[in-house]
Amino acid sequence: xxxxxxxxxxxxxxxxxxxxxxxxxxxxxxxxxxxxxxxxxxxxxxxxxxxxxxxxxxxxxxxxxxxxxxxxxxxxxxxxxxxxxxxxxxxxxxxxxxxxxxxxxxxxxxxxxxxxxxxxxxxxxxxxxxxxxxxxxxxxxxxxxxxxxxxxxxxxxxxxxxxxxxxxxxxxxxxxxxxxxxxxxxxxxxxxxxxxxxxxxxxxxxxxxxxxxxxxxxxxxxxxxxxxxxxxxxxxxxxxxxxxxxxxxxxxxxxxxxxxxxxxxxxxxxxxxxxxxxxxxxxxxxxxxxxxxxxxxxxxxxxxxxxxxxxxxxxxxxxxxxxxxxxxxxxxxxxxxxxxxxxxxxxxx
Numbered sequence: 001x002x003x004x005x006x007x008x009x010x011x012x013x014x015x016x017x018x019x020x021x022x023x024x025x026x027x028x029x030x031x032x033x034x035x036x037x038x039x040x041x042x043x044x045x046x047x048x049x050x051x052x053x054x055x056x057x058x059x060x061x062x063x064x065x066x067x068x069x070x071x072x073x074x075x076x077x078x079x080x081x082x083x084x085x086x087x088x089x090x091x092x093x094x095x096x097x098x099x100x101x102x103x104x105x106x107x108x109x110x111x112x113x114x115x116x117x118x119x120x121x122x123x124x125x126x127x128x129x130x131x132x133x134x135x136x137x138x139x140x141x142x143x144x145x146x147x148x149x150x151x152x153x154x155x156x157x158x159x160x161x162x163x164x165x166x167x168x169x170x171x172x173x174x175x176x177x178x179x180x181x182x183x184x185x186x187x188x189x190x191x192x193x194x195x196x197x198x199x200x201x202x203x204x205x206x207x208x209x210x211x212x213x214x215x216x217x218x219x220x221x222x223x224x225x226x227x228x229x230x231x232x233x234x235x236x237x238x239x240x241x242x243x244x245x246x247x248x249x250x251x252x253x254x255x256x257x258x259x260x261x262x263x264x265x266x267x268x269x270x271x272x273x274x275x276x277x278x279x280x281x282x283x284x285x286x287x288x289x290x291x292x293x294x295x296x297x298x299x300x301x302x303x304x305x306x307x308x309x310x311x312x313x314x315x316x317x318x319x320x321x322x323x324x325x326x327x328x329x330x331x332x333x334x335x336x337x338x339x340x341x342x343x344x345x346x347x348x349x
Contacts, residue, residue, distance in 0.1 A: 046099035049089040109150020134311035138209040160193035184252030188216030236267030272349040285314040299341030
């Protein structure tokens with residue numbers, strides 16, 4: 001491996017400037033995408049490809065010059081394609097990513113989380129750097145809780161339909177009255193995905209955020225799933241011992257304060273049946289300076305920065321595995337990486 005000074009000398013000032021310009025373009029791209037989602041620009045092109053800027057503007061009752069500029073900029077960013085007549089279409093796969101709410105690849109919630117809420121949090125950062133204050137995400141608005149659910153909707157779908165049933169013996173259990181507990185269930189998206197995918201499974205969600213619990217109960221009721229899904233505002237340690245076939249945590253472990261993480265993982269071990277699975281889908285922070293430059297740690301580093309004033313701290317691999325060992329789980333957990341940097345940890349009781 002090259003020494004740091006050697007690596008620095010290999011990068012020119014022009015290359016460093018280009019990197020910063022690229023990040024600045026990324027800032028604009030996020031807001032351009034948000035405008036396209038909120039105003040229906042992506043949706044109308046998904047439904048009717050090959051429209052010109054004026055045609056899009058007319059159909060959505062928008063200002064034509066602004067729509068034309070939006071389209072040309074989106075073309076430059078690779079979000080749209082166009083022909084010589086300036087008829088625009090979505091670039092490959094953008095219909096799934098930006099115009100299909102609920103699709104496993106939908107990223108509109110993740111974009112919205114940045115434009116609508118992280119911009120406010122970054123304003124708070126300037127003061128927080130001096131005071132160390134945090135603004136926890138629990139107890140914030142219904143819109144915030146819903147956006148969090150949207151942002152990780154793809155993980156919910158993948159976990160319910162692929163990741164959980166792929167664990168040894170879980171498909172059979174899910175087909176035969178499995179009891180599954182989700183810790184940090186938020187607005188209930190995963191619970192509903194699981195209940196729909198596995199009609200005989202009974203699902204329980206636990207969360208300490210009253211806003212999320214309220215939204216979850218309402219959505220579950222509207223979906224007619226209240227007989228198969230319970231949502232409780234409770235500590236996992238208060239639930240009956242040995243009562244669940246699987247305990248699932250999706251983007252939750254790093255949201256639990258470090259001083260109580262062991263208590264929560266101990267509770268997971270307590271409620272699992274012998275042979276039951278603990279499944280954690282989360283992120284892993286780099287353990288060393290060298291790891292901080294590796295591609296698989298870029299997303300966790302970004303999350304750590306975005307969520308630091310929420311009070312969230314992403315654990316390292318060593319910290320994750322120590323929590324499990326302290327709770328009585330034997331052996332090394334199964335560990336795989338998916339997507340931009342999500343870690344899947346699974347271990348049997």
